[in-house]
Structures are given as structure tokens and as C-alpha cells.
Amino acid sequence: VALAVDAVLGTGASGAPRGPAASLIERVRxxxxxxxxxxGPTGVDLLTGAAWGPAGADLSISFGGPRRGHLLARDEVGDVVVVDIGLPPADPAWSTLMTDAQAAEWLKPFPARAHKGDRGRVVVVGGNVGMSGALRMAGRGAFATGAGLVFGVARLESTTALAGAEPDLQLWAHPLEGRPTEQLLALVEAADGVVVGPGLGRAGGSAEFVEAMLRSARAAVLDADGLAAFQGSLPRLREIAAGRDLVLTPHPGEFRSLFPHLAASLDTDPWAAAESAAEETSATILLKGVPSVVARTGHASRSIAVGGPGLATGGSGDILAGIGGAMLGAGLPGDQAAAFAAQALGRAGDLAARRHTARAMRPMDVVDALPDLWRAWALLRTSPPRLNLPVLAELDRPRT
Structure with a gap:
């Protein structure tokens, strides 16, 4: 026997296989x-992603669309192919799967007469003492995504260290707590996209500083330590978000700290968690994870199912924030900028894993992969591939 097909149980199955079904699938394995x-593999709940026993497959074939479990149980379902069987269109309120084609459509080419002001001014705020690397990664992510000017705001000790290492950054030395100077507020007001949080630290007085940065920004990404400034202060965050395009980028631990009352559903229903958080804050939520989910009230959420364990390193989230800030600076609304950033980071991570393996890749390998990704997406935009009917979508197993 060279191949086995698991068609023992279907989409609606839940719980551990029992009786003859359990015996049969054990023999197959x-x-x-x-x-x-x-x-999906017998023993995997395609609603919640829960797996019982040694469930798994090398390839899962889904009909009509991917199920939630395909996105949650990536190790168990293997590669996923979605096949068209003539089902009617999905409810437009349902979450949609982010695709490379959609990202390529948002990645607009520069006009021949573009200058640095046309390509967006991005301000990255963070890089406390000992954490300047976070600001570096965010700045490099913004530059690699096409920002025309990138300013780094950090403590004097950090800007001194960064001056030689990152000559592309326009550096501003400033304390990261208390009331900002009028000059810094003017810089933030003039920016097209602001990123607050990478390596910011949590010193006393940082909450006042973060709030002032956000209130001066037209569009902003709030990441990492910037999110911590609003623990227990969601009404204040909602008030700030009401006046600007604000994107929050929590990983599950930060989400639990910021939204403890929503944390129970994180593992099995990140869509509901992200959508509820978006409703409470009036902000776009990019809930990072497997999958990542982008939610904005009044819009269908987006699921991002690319990337892999090679991105589970310090610095990946900073690059994501920089990409998001650059796309805000390019004029994308917050939900599109967030979905683009997550798709780009995931795909660049996949490219880096092919070159270096997931185990050996570093955050800079992801930044270095972005140019190849932009070339691929430019080709996709100008020469879209032929439809491979009846295949609607394909999801590769995460590279390890």
C-alpha cells in the first residue's frame, strides 16, 4: 500500500473517535x-481545532471553503486544498482568508515622479535602553516596505548607539515618559503613519507619553509595550481610537492582559475574541497567532494563515509593526494595512525558512526576503495565474 485515504468521519465530527472508527483509523496510521x-483528519474537530490522539494527515481536502479547524490545527491537517463543489457564495459577514492576490492589489507601484514625501513619513517610537534592536527592526520593516522617511524616537543612549548602525533612520533623542516636547508632537502630527511600542519599556510615566503620541497621530500602530499603557483603561483607548485610524497588534499574552474578559475564547475562537475587542475599542485589532485575525467593526474579519514557527523569535512583531506603519503611511485604512502586514510577514517568513530553515532563520532574514516577495507580488498583480479549477485555495503546511 502506497497511500491511504481517511474518509472515516466528516466535518461535523467532534470529540475522540470511538468504537470501529477509532480502530479503523488506528490501523490506517x-x-x-x-x-x-x-x-480533515479523523480526531480533529474542524470547528475548534482540538485534536484527540495522534490525529494527523499529510494532505487535507476541504470542500467549498476552509474550516476553522484547518486554520487552527495546522500541524495536524498538513497541506490543505480547498475544492469547489458548487456551493453558493459565503455570507459576506463571514471571515475571509487573506490571499497573496489581495495583498498584491494593495501594493501599488510608485509613479516615476515620486519623491520621499509621496512615499510616506513614518515615525517609530520606542527603543529604550537595552532594547534599541526593536526600534531597528521596526524601522527596517518600514523602509523595506517603501516608506520615504523613517524617524526613530528613542532615549539618548539608544540614538547614540543607533546613529552608526542605522544611518537611514532620522533619529530623535527624547525621554519615553512624561509630556513630550512640542517639537516631537509636531513631528508626530506631520507623520503619515506612527508606530508606538517596539522596545518602549514600561517605566513610570510611559502611559502619559504613549497617550500623547497617539492623540497627535493621524494613523498609528500600537504594539508591544505601548499596549501595556492601556491595561485597565479600555474606555480611554476607545476615546483615542475614535479620532484616528488605530491598529492594535497584540499577541495572545498581550491580548489576555488587555482584554482579560475575552481571553477564554482565544484558543478555539480567535475570531470572536478579535471582533469583540474591535467593538470595545473602535480600533482595528490584529490578533497575532495561528491563524492571525484582523478585525474591524463593520467589516468582515480577515484570517491570515501564512508563516510558521521560524517567526517565533524576538523582532518578528517589530518588523510587522514597521510594515503596518509604512502601509498606513501609504494611505491604506487600518484593517487593510494590518492584513497586508501580517500576510507580508508570513510570506517573507516562509521565504526565509526555505533559505535558512525555521530553526536557523533570524529576523533580519525576514527583512532580507521582502524584496523577493515584492517582486513576486508585482508579477502576480500584472500577470495573475490561470485559474486552477476546481481548486479554490491551497494552504501549505508551515515550514519547520
């Missing part, structure tokens, strides 16, 4: 041959 699952 004992054969140690490639396994193709129809709908």
Missing part, C-alpha cells in the same frame, strides 16, 4: 504511508 484526509 500503523501503515505509515502518506495519508490524505477528506474534510
Amino acid at each position: 500503523d501503515m505509515r504511508v502518506p495519508l490524505i484526509a477528506l474534510d
